[in-house]
Every structure is written in structure tokens, then in C-alpha cells.
Amino acid sequence: MLRAFLDRLYAVSGVLATICLGLIGALVLAQIIGRQLGVIVPSADDFAGYAMAASAFLGLAYAFRRGAHIRVTLLLGRYPPGWRRVMELALLVIATATSAYLAWHLTMLTWESFVFDDRAMGIVPTPLWIPQSVMALGAMVMVVACVDELAAALRGRMPGYAAAEAEETAATIGQREG
Amino acid sequence: MGDLLFAIGLVALLFILLGAGMWIAFALIIVGAVAMIGTGAPVGQVMATTIWGSAASWTLTALPLFIWMGEILFRSRLAEYLFKGLAPWMGRLPGQLLHVNVIGSGIFAAFSGSSAATCATIGKMTIPELTRRGYPDGIVIGSIAGAGTLGLLIPPSISMIVYGVAAEVSIAKLFIAGLLPGLLLMTLFSLYVAGWALVTGHLPKEQTTSPLIERLKSSRHMAPVLLLILIVIGSMYGGFATATEAAAVGVAGALILSFLSGTLTWRSFSDALVAAMLTSTMIAFILAGAAFLTAAMAFTGLPRLLVAWIGTLGLSPYALLAALTVLFIVLGCFIDGVSMIVLTTAVLLPVVQAAGIDLLWFGIYMVIVVEVSMITPPVGFNLFVLQGMTGRDIGYVARVTLPFFFIIVATIAILAAFPQIVHFLPSQMAN
Numbered sequence: 001m002l003r004a005f006l007d008r009l010y011a012v013s014g015v016l017a018t019i020c021l022g023l024i025g026a027l028v029l030a031q032i033i034g035r036q037l038g039v040i041v042p043s044a045d046d047f048a049g050y051a052m053a054a055s056a057f058l059g060l061a062y063a064f065r066r067g068a069h070i071r072v073t074l075l076l077g078r079y080p081p082g083w084r085r086v087m088e089l090a091l092l093v094i095a096t097a098t099s100a101y102l103a104w105h106l107t108m109l110t111w112e113s114f115v116f117d118d119r120a121m122g123i124v125p126t127p128l129w130i131p132q133s134v135m136a137l138g139a140m141v142m143v144v145a146c147v148d149e150l151a152a153a154l155r156g157r158m159p160g161y162a163a164a165e166a167e168e169t170a171a172t173i174g175q176r177e178g
Numbered sequence: 179m180g181d182l183l184f185a186i187g188l189v190a191l192l193f194i195l196l197g198a199g200m201w202i203a204f205a206l207i208i209v210g211a212v213a214m215i216g217t218g219a220p221v222g223q224v225m226a227t228t229i230w231g232s233a234a235s236w237t238l239t240a241l242p243l244f245i246w247m248g249e250i251l252f253r254s255r256l257a258e259y260l261f262k263g264l265a266p267w268m269g270r271l272p273g274q275l276l277h278v279n280v281i282g283s284g285i286f287a288a289f290s291g292s293s294a295a296t297c298a299t300i301g302k303m304t305i306p307e308l309t310r311r312g313y314p315d316g317i318v319i320g321s322i323a324g325a326g327t328l329g330l331l332i333p334p335s336i337s338m339i340v341y342g343v344a345a346e347v348s349i350a351k352l353f354i355a356g357l358l359p360g361l362l363l364m365t366l367f368s369l370y371v372a373g374w375a376l377v378t379g380h381l382p383k384e385q386t387t388s389p390l391i392e393r394l395k396s397s398r399h400m401a402p403v404l405l406l407i408l409i410v411i412g413s414m415y416g417g418f419a420t421a422t423e424a425a426a427v428g429v430a431g432a433l434i435l436s437f438l439s440g441t442l443t444w445r446s447f448s449d450a451l452v453a454a455m456l457t458s459t460m461i462a463f464i465l466a467g468a469a470f471l472t473a474a475m476a477f478t479g480l481p482r483l484l485v486a487w488i489g490t491l492g493l494s495p496y497a498l499l500a501a502l503t504v505l506f507i508v509l510g511c512f513i514d515g516v517s518m519i520v521l522t523t524a525v526l527l528p529v530v531q532a533a534g535i536d537l538l539w540f541g542i543y544m545v546i547v548v549e550v551s552m553i554t555p556p557v558g559f560n561l562f563v564l565q566g567m568t569g570r571d572i573g574y575v576a577r578v579t580l581p582f583f584f585i586i587v588a589t590i591a592i593l594a595a596f597p598q599i600v601h602f603l604p605s606q607m608a609n
Contacts, residue, residue, distance in 0.1 A: 014452075014455070017455050017459060018448075018451050018452050018455040021242045021246065021451060021454060021455045021458065022451055024239050024242060024243065025243055025246065025426055025429050025430075028239065028243065028422055028423055028425075028426035029426045029427075029429075029430060031423070032419070032423055032426065032427065045236040046236075048236055048239045048422070049234040049235050049236045049238075049239065050234055051239075052233060052234060052235060052236075052238050052239045052242070052462070053230065053233035053234035053235075055242065055455060055458065055459065055462075056233050056458065056459050056462035056463060056466070057233065057459075059455050059456065059458075059459030060459060060463060062456075062459075063455075063456045063459045063460055064201075066456060068456040068457070068459070068460050069201045069202070069203065069460050069463065070201070070202055070460060070464075070514060070516075070517075071196075071199050071200060071201045071202055072196050072197060072199055072202075072512065072513060072514075073199055074197075074512070075197055075198070075199065076198075076199040087198060087199065088199075090198075091198065091199055091200055091201075094200065094204070094208070095200070095201060095204050098204050098207055098208055099204070101211075101222065101225075102207065102225065102226075102229070104222070105222035105223065105225055105226040106226050106229070106230070108222070108223075108226065109223075109226035109227065109230060131234060132230060135230065135233065135234075
């Protein structure tokens with residue numbers, strides 16, 4: 001139940017991140033075509049930037065689970081399994097704390113933008129709390145993903161990212177056949 | 179004295195975190211936060227503002243778009259067309275089909291900003307073919323590992339976008355500046371391969387003297403691809419488009435090409451988009467962490483002290499560059515290229531500026547040094563890729579790649595002696 005909900009949560013935010021990436025392409029192309037036709041897409045630069053931030057942060061948790069965030073696994077891979085588990089636990093505790101700190105302050109930033117009614121400088125005075133809240137939301141999903149992986153590691157299971165990393169290594173070696 | 183201990187402590191913390199396997203973006207954020215503790219500045223507020231500023235950026239949008247373009251073409255039959263199109267022309271050169279590795283990598287690099295992807299794609303195509311024809315393994319593997327690094331230097335390049343965003347240098351200018359050094363490096367690789375073939379004479383004889391018409395016919399599939407390269411790079415050079423706009427045009431062109439070659443399906447479209455999102459999220463998060471670390475460093479004043487300290491050493495710019503090159507090659511043995519670039523811009527950029535080194539030139543230099551790190555064990559991504567593809571151990575792969583390692587280092591020296599190679603094209607660019 002909870003498992004299904006969490007996986008759905010990461011997948012939905014991953015899909016939204018992917019759509020935002022597609023939107024960046026569409027916006028920039030619209031701007032280029034519009035210029036040829038003498039039409040200006042208002043504040044396209046700003047909106048592309050918001051889509052960038054949204055895509056980057058909404059994608060965080062999904063990418064984390066898929067093992068896409070890079071790190072140095074050189075030493076980790078050489079520990080005996082017991083030590084490796086302790087290390088992964090310690091890393092996850094620090095990562096959870098860091099992501100929570102980040103999510104909290106991104107939320108505060110959004111809140112302040114809302115209270116002080118900060119707006120974009122461009123043609124369209126977008127209230128900044130709107131794109132900022134998407135970023136804060138992505139950071140919160142990342143905190144959930146960290147806690148999720150921490151819980152898995154505590155119960156002695158292999159975290160999702162570690163499984164994905166191992167799979168990727170296997171896939172690279174498997175290319176030998178191709 | 180206290181400052182020195184503090185600085186050493188921070189560097190130690192960074193390396194402990196990285197070495198222990200902390201995700202790189204988190205490691206940068208943690209070190210930034212620890213660095214700011216003593217300054218009395220509001221850590222969380224600075225973190226949120228710099229990270230928002232770094233992520234919501236028009237300049238940064240070039241990153242996902244170029245990655246997307248590469249992912250689309252990666253799923254089309256580009257590599258196959260390249261091999262079929264290039265091979266008939268190489269039969270008479272000393273070194274024969276080995277040049278396909280070099281030139282194919284160079285052209286593929288114009289689409290893919292990634293060295294490992296270039297290496298894997300070209301290698302998957304050429305290794306079985308060249309081995310079947312009896313080319314010795316060593317030179318085949320070495321030339322792919324070496325030439326694969328061109329992915330970083332020939333625009334569009336992910337490393338250059340990362341440097342451009344982090345150091346606030348025009349990405350379009352960096353791309354154009356990378357062209358001549360990229361061609362120089364390709365020429366040197368080709369010369370080495372030709373020289374190797376002449377000296378050792380270890381190559382099988384190719385019986386390719388097919389008539390010109392035949393050769394042109396087998397190359398016809400390459401034409402649209404070359405045209406797309408020209409449009410993307412030309413539009414930046416001519417000043418018609420920013421890097422982001424050129425990238426969007428590149429995405430549109432890649433979609434059209436992939437549609438025409440019959441490889442565009444809903445599946446390949448969404449796969450490419452998701453893959454681009456994963457890579458772009460990962461890099462954007464590292465850049466966000468680096469932006470915060472840079473801001474944190476400015477609060478501590480440590481980079482200023484570093485500048486003053488290096489000033490007292492009285493190093494010439496050349497001596498400084500030589501020292502940095504050694505430092506980067508050693509660092510490159512342990513951390514990846516993107517991290518190396520963002521760490522350098524966060525900590526060392528003031529030193530570089532104070533030494534009177536031009537930031538555009540330094541960007542190209544940095545990218546080439548990162549190329550070197552791709553082929554130095556133990557953390558050399560190209561070596562890993564080829565190890566996986568050929569089943570040879572990493573020591574062997576590293577050994578046959580060594581000559582190419584020296585060629586890249588020599589190129590750095592040439593660029594230091596003749597900086598015009600970097601500056602010429604950007605100075606001709608329209609604004």
C-alpha cells in the first residue's frame with residue numbers, strides 16, 4: 001500500500017520533470033519561430049528558466065531511486081558486505097538530513113516570496129512563489145525518497161539506487177555480447 | 179594559521195565525503211554549509227537563494243536540450259551511417275580503417291556531449307568490424323578510448339556547458355573556441371595512427387579502391403547528419419542563435435532525422451526524453467550544489483587568501499598551469515569530470531583570474547584536462563566502457579591508451595604556447 005503510493009509519487013514527479021524538459025524545448029522553438037513571424041512570446045526566457053528549475057527538482061527523487069546521481073563508488077564496492085551496509089546507512093542519514101535542510105529552506109524562500117509578493121522583472125510579472133513552490137515540492141519528494149531508502153537499508157534490504165547502480169555495471173559488462 | 183587549518187579541514191571533509199561515496203551534489207552542499215558556519219551569515223537563506231538562482235536559469239536550459247538531442251540521435255542509426263559512410267574513404271590512408279575511429283568519434287562528438295557515450299557508440303560499431311578484419315586489438319581499443327574523449331571538446335559539449343554556467347562564460351563562445359583545438363587533436367590522433375601503421379606495418383591490406391561514385395553513394399546517408407552539425411554550430415558562429423536556441427534547433431533536427439530514418443517511435447521518443455531528464459537533473463543538482471559552495475567560499479574569504487598565497491610564490495602563468503595540470507590529472511584519477519570542473523570554478527577561479535589567464539582559454543584547457551581524466555585509471559569512464567565492451571582488463575586498456583594520453587597532454591602544451599588556436603574563431607564571431 002505505502003510502497004505502491006511511494007513508487008507512484010516518484011514516478012509522477014519523474015514524469016512531470018520529463019514533461020517540463022519537453023516544455024523547455026517547445027518554448028525555445030516557439031520563440032525562434034515566433035521571431036521569424038514577428039511575434040514575441042512574452043517572457044519566454046523566464047518561463048524556460050522556471051521549467052528548468054521544475055524539471056531539475058521534480059526529477060531529483062526519481063533519478064535518485066534510479067541510481068542516476070553520481071558518486072564515487074570505488075571504495076564502497078571494496079568493503080565487505082557488513083561494512084558496506086554501515087557505510088550506506090551513514091551516507092543515507094547524512095543525505096536525509098541535508099535534503100531535509102534544503103527542502104525546509106527552499107520552502108521558506110517560497111513562503112517569503114509569497115508574503116512579500118516577489119515578482120519576475122520581465123514582461124510577465126510572474127509571482128515567484130509559483131515556480132519556487134514547484135522546486136520546493138521536488139525537494140520534499142527527494143526527502144521522502146531518502147527516508148524511504150534509509151528505511152529499506154535499516155531493514156537490511158539493498159537500497160533502490162544501489163540495486164540500480166549494480167544493474168548498470170552489469171549492463172556495461174554485458175555489452176561485450178553486442 | 180587558523181585560516182589555513184580551516185581550509186585544510188574543508189578540503190579533507192570534501193575528500194572524505196566524496197571518497198566515502200556521498201552523492202556529489204550533497205557533498206558540495208555539506209562542505210558549503212560547514213564553510214559558512216563561522217561567518218555569521220544565514221546559511222539556509224544563502225543556500226535557498228543561490229540554488230534557486232542556479233536552477234531557474236535561461237543559460238542552463240542549453241544543458242537538457244543538448245543532452246536530449248544526443249539521446250535522440252543515440253537511438254537513431256547515426257553510428258551505423260557514420261561507419262558505412264566513412265570507411266570507403268579511408269582504405270588508402272596509412273592506418274586505414276583506424277581513422278574511422280578518430281573521425282567517426284569527432285563527428286559523433288558533434289552530437290553527443292559525452293565522452294563515454296561517444297566511446298560506447300563508436301566502439302560498438304567498429305570494434306567487432308575491425309577485429310573481424312584482423313586489426314590488432316591494442317591499437318583499435320587505444321584509438322577508440324583516445325578519440326572518444328573528443329566528445330568533450332567538439333561542440334556541443336556537456337563539460338563546456340557546465341563550465342560556462344559555473345564560470346559565467348558565454349557557452350556559444352566556448353563551443354566555437356573548442357572547434358580548432360578539437361580539429362587539432364583529431365589531426366594529431368590521425369597522424370599517430372598513420373605513423374604507427376607505417377612503422378609497425380601490422381595492418382591487414384584493405385582491398386578498397388571502389389570508384390568515386392560508389393563511395394559517394396555509401397556516404398549519402400551521412401549528408402543530413404553533417405548538415406545538422408553545420409546548422410547547429412553555424413547558427414551560433416553566425417550570431418543567429420544563442421547556445422540554447424541552437425540546441426532547440428538541434429532537437430528539432432534530430433527528431434526530423436530520426437523520423438526520416440524510421441527510428442522515431444513513441445517508445446524511442448519517450449525513452450530519449452526520460453534519459454535526458456535523468457542526466458540533466460543529475461548535472462543541474464551538482465551545479466546547484468556548486469553554486470552554493472561558490473557563494474559559501476566567497477563568504478569565508480578563503481579564495482582571496484589562496485590568491486594571495488599563490489601570489490607570494492611568484493609563479494609564472496605557465497608554471498601555474500603546469501602545476502594545475504598535474505593536480506587535475508591526479509584528481510581525475512578519483513573524481514569525475516563534472517565535479518572537477520565545478521570544484522575548480524568554486525575554489526580556484528579567482529587564482530586563475532589573478533594570474534591573468536583568460537577565462538575562455540581556461541575553459542578549453544579545463545575541458546581537455548577532463549578528457550585526460552577520462553582515460554586515466556582507476557576512475558576513467560572511457561576505460562570502463564571499453565573494459566566492458568572488450569572483456570580485457572582495465573590495465574591492458576589503460577596501457578594501449580597511453581600514447582593517446584600523451585597526445586592530449588601535448589595538445590595542452592601546444593594550446594598554452596599558441597593561445598590563438600583557442601581565440602581565433604571566437605574573435606571572428608558575429609555578435
